[in-house]
Amino acid sequence: MSTKKANIYSVLAHLYDTLMEDVDYEMWADFIDEVILTHHPKPDEVLELACGTGAISLNLARFDEYHLTATDQSLAMIQEGRRKAKVNQLDVEFRTMDFRNIHSDHPFDIIFSVFDSVNYLHSKEEIMDMLMGCYKILNPGGLLIFDFSTPQNSLEAVDYLNNEEGMAGKYRYFRESRYEPDTHFHFNEFDIEELGEDRKTVINRYKEVHKQRIYTLQEMLSIVEQTPYHQVAAYEGFDLIPANDKSTRVTMVLRWQKQQ
Ligand SMILES: C[S@@+](CC[C@H](N)C(=O)[O-])C[C@H]1O[C@@H](n2cnc3c(N)ncnc32)[C@H](O)[C@@H]1O
Known part of the structure; x- marks a missing residue:
């Protein structure tokens, strides 16, 4: 049986929540909420980018009054988000x-993205497209909040990510992970098997190759400097403390200000 090359998060979408079952999304949503409320007086319209299956927006919808729109490139991830919103009767609008290529028919007070999603942007030009796309649909004074992972994180994580395997429902996966320090690219290759009713016979094989560009804090700061945003903060991990060159994950907070 030949292996079908699949788009990222098309087949993995069926396994994603199992893959992430140890991630404390409630804590992460609390952190994002804390960042929002620390820096914005009256947030109303909130947009999530690269929301995956919607864990953060769905957590925010439990407690907050925000109007939430959650978006992702992958239709399969969005469909799973929609399903969870319906089951839990939570008010989040999901769309791809x-x-x-950011667009919206109405503006937002807050735009955010978490969990290394921005690392799927492979160049300074793509980061600029994302930053300026958000700039166009943010209200004056609105915030763009996003995290990215650093080389320090890849160096620490690659060993435990490599050769990982698991199963969810009728899908089984095997992951190979490698980091190339010279190019700053981190590759995660997922071999995914779809099993038949007996949960033994393999009926389909897929491969998803995930390529992420890993950015240093200094690289990201120098990109942001070329935009009209005011840089409010760069936080370390999940605390409101400043990031530094050793931080593994940095959360950037940028404020829309008028172009000079
Ligand atoms: C590591 S997952 C994080 C998902 C979610 N933020 C979470 O915390 O679970 C990365 C997400 O980025 C999305 N993504 C990758 N490239 C994208 C793009 N160009 N536009 C929008 N979403 C993208 C993927 O589909 C995937 O859902």
């Missing part, structure tokens, strides 16, 4: 959107 590529964050290299």
Whole structure:
């Protein structure tokens, strides 16, 4: 049986929540909420980019009054988000959107993206497209909040990510992970098997190759400097403390200000 090359998060979408079952999304949503409320007086319209299956927006919808729109490039991830919103009767509007081509028929007070999604942007030009796309649909004074992972994170994580395997429902996966320090690219290759009713016979084989560009804090700061945003903060991990060159994950907070 030949292996079908699949788009990222098309087949993995069926396994994603199992893959992430140890991630504390409630804590992460609390952190994003804390960042929002620390820096914005009256947020109303909130947009999530690269929301995956919607864990953060769905958590925010439990407690907050925000009007939430959650977007992702992958239709399969969005469909799973919609399903969870319906089951849990949570008010989040899900739609597909590529964050290299941001568009909306109404503006937002807050736009955010978490969990290394921005690392799927492979160049400074793609980061600029995302930043300026958000700039166009943010209200004056609105915030763009996004995290990215650094080389430090890849160096620490690659060993435990490599050779990982698992199963969810009728899908089984095997992951190979490698980081290339010279190019700053991190590859995660997922071999995914779809099993038959007996949960033994393999009926389809897929491969998803995930390529992420890993950015240093200094690289990201120098990109942001070329935009009209005011740089409010760069936070380390999940605390409101400043990031530094050793941080593994950095959360950037940028404020829309008038272009000079
Ligand atoms: C590591 S997952 C994170 C998902 C979610 N933020 C979470 O915390 O679970 C990365 C997400 O980025 C999305 N993504 C990758 N490239 C994208 C693009 N160009 N536009 C929008 N979403 C993208 C993927 O579909 C995937 O859902």
